[in-house]
Amino acid sequence: xxxxxxxxxxxxxxxxxxxxxxxxxxxxxxxxxxxxxxxxxxxxxxxxxxxxxxxxxxxxxxxxxxxxxxxxxxxxxxxxxxxxxxxxxxxxxxxxxxxxxxxxxxxxxxxxxxxxxxxxxxxxxxxxxxxxxxxxxxxxxxxxxxxxxxxxxxxxxxxxxxxxxxxxxxxxxxxxxxxxxxxxxxxxxxxxxxxxxxxxxxxxxxxxxxxxxxxxxxxxxxxxxxxxxxxxxxxxxxxxxxxxxxxxxxxxxxxx
Amino acid sequence: xxxxxxxxxxxxxxxxxxxxxxxxxxxxxxxxxxxxxxxxxxxxxxxxxxxxxxxxxxxxxxxxxxxxxxxxxxxxxxxxxxxxxxxxxxxxxxxxxxxxxxxxxxxxxxxxxxxxxxxxxxxxxxxxxxxxxxxxxxxxxxxxxxxxxxxxxxxxxxxxxxxxxxxxxxxxxxxxxxxxxxxxxxxxxxxxxxxxxxxxxxxxxxxxxxxxxxxxxxxxxxxxxxxxxxxxxxxxxxxxxxxxxxxxxxxxxxxxxxxxxxxxxxxxxxxxxxxxxxxxxxxxxxxxxxxxxxxxxxxxxxxxxxxxxxxxxx
Numbered sequence: 001x002x003x004x005x006x007x008x009x010x011x012x013x014x015x016x017x018x019x020x021x022x023x024x025x026x027x028x029x030x031x032x033x034x035x036x037x038x039x040x041x042x043x044x045x046x047x048x049x050x051x052x053x054x055x056x057x058x059x060x061x062x063x064x065x066x067x068x069x070x071x072x073x074x075x076x077x078x079x080x081x082x083x084x085x086x087x088x089x090x091x092x093x094x095x096x097x098x099x100x101x102x103x104x105x106x107x108x109x110x111x112x113x114x115x116x117x118x119x120x121x122x123x124x125x126x127x128x129x130x131x132x133x134x135x136x137x138x139x140x141x142x143x144x145x146x147x148x149x150x151x152x153x154x155x156x157x158x159x160x161x162x163x164x165x166x167x168x169x170x171x172x173x174x175x176x177x178x179x180x181x182x183x184x185x186x187x188x189x190x191x192x193x194x195x196x197x198x199x200x201x202x203x204x205x206x207x208x209x210x211x212x213x214x215x216x217x218x219x220x221x222x223x224x225x226x227x228x229x230x231x232x233x234x235x236x237x238x239x240x241x242x243x244x245x246x247x248x249x250x251x252x253x254x255x256x
Numbered sequence: 257x258x259x260x261x262x263x264x265x266x267x268x269x270x271x272x273x274x275x276x277x278x279x280x281x282x283x284x285x286x287x288x289x290x291x292x293x294x295x296x297x298x299x300x301x302x303x304x305x306x307x308x309x310x311x312x313x314x315x316x317x318x319x320x321x322x323x324x325x326x327x328x329x330x331x332x333x334x335x336x337x338x339x340x341x342x343x344x345x346x347x348x349x350x351x352x353x354x355x356x357x358x359x360x361x362x363x364x365x366x367x368x369x370x371x372x373x374x375x376x377x378x379x380x381x382x383x384x385x386x387x388x389x390x391x392x393x394x395x396x397x398x399x400x401x402x403x404x405x406x407x408x409x410x411x412x413x414x415x416x417x418x419x420x421x422x423x424x425x426x427x428x429x430x431x432x433x434x435x436x437x438x439x440x441x442x443x444x445x446x447x448x449x450x451x452x453x454x455x456x457x458x459x460x461x462x463x464x465x466x467x468x469x470x471x472x473x474x475x476x477x478x479x480x481x482x483x484x485x486x487x488x489x490x491x492x493x494x495x496x497x498x499x500x501x502x503x504x505x506x507x508x509x510x511x512x513x514x515x516x517x518x519x520x521x522x523x524x525x526x527x528x529x530x531x532x533x534x535x536x537x538x539x540x541x542x543x544x545x546x547x548x549x550x551x552x553x554x555x556x557x558x559x560x561x562x563x564x565x566x567x568x569x570x
Contacts, residue, residue, distance in 0.1 A: 006366055006367055009366065010363060010366075013355075013359075013363060014354050014355070090350070090352065090353060090354075091346075091348060091349075091350040092350065092352060094316075094346060094348075094350045095346075095350035095351075095352070095364070095411075096367060097316050097339075098314060098316070098339065098342070098344035098346070098350075098412075099339060099340075099364065099367035099368055099415075100336040100337070100339050100340045100367065100368065100369075101336075101367055102335070102336060254316075255316055255317065255318065256277065256317060
């Protein structure tokens with residue numbers, strides 16, 4: 001068996017113990033968001049002068065944004081503490097590297113594992129979206145792989161960085177100053193062009209804005225533009241750079 | 257150090273082996289060979305370069321300079337193939353606390369492409385071998401330090417390695433746990449497993465190692481069997497004297513000519529001699545009144561002290 005698959009198998013073996021709780025949380029969180037903010041707050045939006053956001057209901061507007069944002073937060077939690085723990089606290093990787101596994105197997109295995117987690121979370125989220133009648137075309141299922149790609153675009157650079165950390169303080173800062181502001185300002189809850197020009201520009205530098213734009217185009221049926229391709233390229237570039245960086249930092253930390 | 261002839265049958269062969277971390281020289285051009293079936297030790301204080309050497313042998317840390325061959329292969333080229341035939345017990349315990357005792361062995365077997373049924377069979381055998389058979393389904397964390405170390409040894413044996421690397425296998429263990437580990441290692445050696453270990457305990461090196469090298473400040477400063485080293489660098493006996501704290505200055509000159517060599521340490525004075533009792537009597541005659549005297553056999557610590565002028569554990 002391939003080395004990366006062995007690393008994935010290890011993580012799956014551990015996940016087997018907690019999968020029920022994990023799946024339950026992945027299900028409850030979109031329900032709460034879509035019910036409270038989408039339907040609840042959306043009822044206020046529909047009473048406003050415009051009634052809709054660019055022609056679609058508020059819940060249908062935020063649902064794809066939340067899908068991409070959830071992929072981002074899932075990726076962040078999978079690539080911060082767990083990675084540092086395997087490098088430094090539990091030293092899982094040291095044990096793996098004493099076997100025929102190589103550093104590149106570890107990185108590839110982590111990417112596979114992250115992909116698996118993102119697939120699960122995005123699929124569940126998509127099913128909840130469908131239940132809230134926010135999916136308007138067959139092509140909308142492509143929002144699932146796009147959300148996964150958004151998660152990878154965010155998670156792989158974080159993974160590269162997390163391998164170098166020795167305390168959890170930087171992770172708290174990451175969540176407070178990067179993940180949460182992006183979640184709120186990255187286009188999830190309102191169109192990004194409503195932001196001041198400078199902030200909008202910053203938002204477009206992050207993977208989330210591209211992920212949100214893509215998932216929204218797909219679930220609302222407006223994906224047939226060149227902009228779509230551009231978003232995919234940006235996300236893929238983030239993920240590719242993240243993986244390359246993780247190869248470097250993992251090697252620096254584990255094979256000195 | 258004079259170049260020894262290349263021994264192509266050596267399990268580990270190092271010439272001029274060097275490791276840098278930035279500007280720091282962790283291992284400075286060391287030469288050694290480890291033969292099949294022997295127990296070989298690296299003895300030295302913390303920071304001497306033992307762990308760096310082990311990590312290079314374990315094909316985890318890239319070699320900075322010189323030649324290293326493990327099982328006849330080059331770690332830079334054949335790292336995974338070499339590691340498939342090694343067992344490694346690292347200094348910091350890397351057991352998986354999210355897995356139970358037996359699962360730690362069983363999952364590790366998968367990294368070596370050992371099939372399920374065989375992995376289960378070996379897991380059961382190895383847990384019995386390290387006397388953890390009755391803890392197979394327990395969590396790892398509540399195990400004592402000695403049990404965890406034995407579990408780590410069992411895990412390293414899951415692939416039936418030809419060469420077992422142990423980095424400070426008994427550091428931090430209580431005496432009983434140490435003896436248990438030594439006993440298991442001794443049995444492995446009798447089964448023909450080649451053992452390479454690092455230690456800063458002289459008794460460990462004396463008990464386990466057929467041959468050892470003494471490392472200090474990144475270099476090998478002596479090598480041989482424990483007996484040879486003691487004969488070469490120490491006397492048959494050592495007389496240890498302890499004086500009252502403020503009595504040390506009064507020693508000036510009074511120990512001259514008493515013995516081959518005298519070492520004044522902060523807490524005691526060591527007198528190297530072939531006849532400790534005679535030296536003790538002579539000291540008494542000179543009017544010195546130590547608080548305590550002890551005559552003992554020389555140990556590797558005396559060897560180390562002689563070679564480096566420093567104590568091994570500080």
